[in-house]
Amino acid sequence: MSPAYATTFAVLGMAPQPYAVTPTLSARIGIAAIGDEPVHALVLRAQVRIEPHRRPYTDEEGAGLTDLFGPRERWRDTQRSFLWMHCATTVPGFSGGAEVDLPLPCTYDFEVSASKYLHALREGVVPLVFLFSGTVFIRGTSGFAVQQIPWDREDRYAMPVSVWRDLVAANFPDAGWLRLNHATIAALAAYKSGHGLLDFDSAIDRLLTDVSHPAQDSP
Secondary structure (H helix, E strand, C coil), X not given: CCXXXXXXXXXXXXXXXXXXXXXXXXXXXXXXXXXXXXXXXEEEEEEEEECHHHCCCCHHHHHHCHHHHCCHHHHHHHCCCEEEEEEEEEEEEECCEEEEEEEEEXXXXXXXXXXXXXXXXXXXXXXXXXXXXXXEEEEECCEEEEEECCCCCEXXXXXXXXXXXXXXXXXXCCCCCCCCCHHHHHHHHHHHHHCCCCCHHHHHHHHHHHHHCCCCCCC
16 A cells, blocks of 8 residues: 655635536645655545534525425434535646645536535535545656555635525526426426416416415305
């Protein structure tokens, strides 16, 4: 097994990537190498987790989190850290320290727990923990040496909710999406056409209105 290489990592900031093809956040990572050997290259990996117990929630936010954590009286037992994503990047050579942008590809799929959680938040921060790992390539006198980043390297970061909202607004302006099975889509399309509606938004809005305000039987 390759020896561990003494490095530390810190999350310096997060922001949406403005020109990404898909919704992507960028985390600015500060890297400090403890030792005299220059780093030839570094393959950096990170597991990003959400720690929901590290912040309070308004009543409105709590209502949106019921699907994930149940009623508030159960949150002490149900609010556990959960995975948001895995991400990785390659860092070019450096000596002593460096800063690198770590891309975080995101999804707005509401079947994913993290998307449900982030959608429910209105203000404040998203409590994150980055668990770092990876491989360090060092140029030695007799060639290259390969060492591993220790598994205990981590850093916590409080990402402003506004960063997530800016990302969503840039990629899904005033919109979102739901994944439906083919039978449901066909039934919704038939309902839309049968009622002369112009789009699926109108069809769903009418269905919700009919459920909320059912027609009263005539006396």
